[in-house]
Amino acid sequence: MKRDPGISLPGDVFIYVLQLIRYSPTSHWSWQVLVLASVCRRWRNFTIGTPMLWRHIAAPAYGLCFISLLLERSQRCPLVIEYQAARPDNRVLSLLAEHSERWEDVTLYIPPSSYICLSSIRGRLPLLERLSLHATVDDPEAYAYPLSRFENAPVLQSLDLRWFYDHLVREHCVPWTRLTHLRCQSIELSSLHSLLDNTPTLSRLCVSEISHNLPPSDRSRSEVLTELKGLSVIDCELQVVYSLLDRALNLVELGILMNSDPGKANIDIPIILPHLHTLKIQINGIFPGVVNFLVFEAPQLSEIEFSGCHALDNSDDELENRFEDIVTSGRLFIQFLRNFVQGSGCSLVSLTLDCEVDFHASEMMPLFEVLPSLEYLDISVLHMGCIPFRDMTPASAIFPKLQTLYLRIPPEECLMDDVNDLISLATSSSVLKIRLVAK
Structure with a gap:
């Protein structure tokens, strides 16, 4: 007979422990729920009777039958959905769309043609708080219509857009004005500023690979983002960095990651960040202007x-040919x-x-x-x-x-x-x- 490892724990404490396991760093959590349910009869009763343990859906790793089981056992709990597939199962998408009222945290990495299966979600996203959309094709026009399905999400606070270019972020297909967290990749700086003009409550912003398309003397002509406390900039030109700092005068935390030369920036008016407390910088490689690549005043830092x-290859030839650069980079x-x-x-x-x-x-x-x-x-x-x-x-x-x-x-x-x-x-x-x- 199997002995219950949690026999001495009260029921509510035992369920709390099972929920903590859910947040451990692991993939395909719902498969592990089945393992927990197989330990003994008491564990099985607890797992099946705890809807929160069944709300995480990762497709296409899970098949249609198992996803149906998760939807059934999660009852009315908010759903966390991750779907990444070049050729998604439209039956699964249609099934998930039937439960859009329970969507809370959704990540979609699917081609634009598959969004037809999500037509019914428009106006049925009352719980959606976090949304991550990744484009899978080079043609941004293909995503103009799919994005409109999310225009009515009354509690949406966090949005992650990867490879959605320029005009799409200006179409206001999501409720920008309520966002508190935003991540954007691969758009032009002018488009990013247009988007930020409509996010007055934004508190954290992460941008990567933003291309600079404004005149050198024009870093920003927009209003300050008074609520913005955290900013992360990844692989952007220095002109982009300073343009964003001009609007983030209440920053508390700033992170910068550079994998290549960010170029030079002309600073006519000094930037002062009076509330900045923490600065995180990662530089992979060496470039001529690294010694003075970042300049601003931060008295509270x-x-x-x-x-x-x-950032060199580990090959012997590479290390030997650029040994002087390696030593120089440390000094710089x-x-x-x-x-x-x-x-x-x-x-x-x-x-x-x-x-x-x-x-x-x-x-x-x-x-x-x-x-x-x-x-x-x-x-x-x-x-x-x-x-x-x-x-x-x-x-x-x-x-x-x-x-x-x-x-x-x-x-x-x-x-x-x-x-x-x-x-x-x-x-x-x-x-x-x-x-x-x-x-």
Whole structure:
């Protein structure tokens, strides 16, 4: 006889635990519900009697029969739907459309011809809060009509549009004015500004691959997005970055990811972000203007997370041919951080520095000298020789407020002399805690 692993748990607590399992990082959750229902009779009764455990539908991984079972056992619970297929089953789409009143979180990656099966959802989306639409063809005209099906979604707050070009975002096929979260990819900057003009309640914005099509002197002529607190910019030109910052003067968190040269930007009027608290930057590769690629004032900025790598192939020929570039990139990354901290007028409290490039320890001291208010420092480097432990001793002379220092270094790159210098640094302060982590 199978013993019930949860026999000592009250029913409501046991159901809560099962719901927590649902949010673990795994795919095809609903298959796991069947596994849970197979443990014993008590578990089966709990799983079948808990509609929330059956509301996640991932097609086409699930067939028509299993999706029908999920729709039945989820009863009236809001549905989370993910459908990604180049040739979707129209029977499944039609079945899902019959339950559109329960749609809460929907991701569709289907061709435009399949939207005919969703004709009945128009005006029947009372619970839809999050919508993600991914185009699958190069012709954006094909999606003009399918988008109109979502024009009446009274509680829609989060929208993700991938590869929906230009004029489509200007058609107002969704209730823009109620959006709080928006992600856009592959549209022109003028179209993005037109869209943002109709999203007064937007609090978080993520954009990627936005093409710049405005005059160099015109970064933005639109109103400030007063509610926007979080902005993420991925692989956009610097002109796009500054154009968005002009409208995001109440930003609290800013993230920038660059995989290629973002070009140059002409800044006639300084940008001031008085409320910015956290800045996250990731640069993959090196480009000529990296030292001064980001310039703005942020007097309240207290936390920076920086990640930089040379973004070269791992082949021996590539590394040998561009070894000088690899070494140079580390020095330029450090110079960029120093220039930015000085120019922003901030007093950093926390710095996370992840440099997958090589540089000499002496090149880091100029950066440390502009961080007198630092309390938390997390450094990940290729070897201990990148960190000037000897010049940092005593710790109170360089970092009078530093309390925590994390060092993430490959164990095979720890030389005895560097370890001795690290010990001297650790013993020079009674409040500094140093944690050495092998990566």
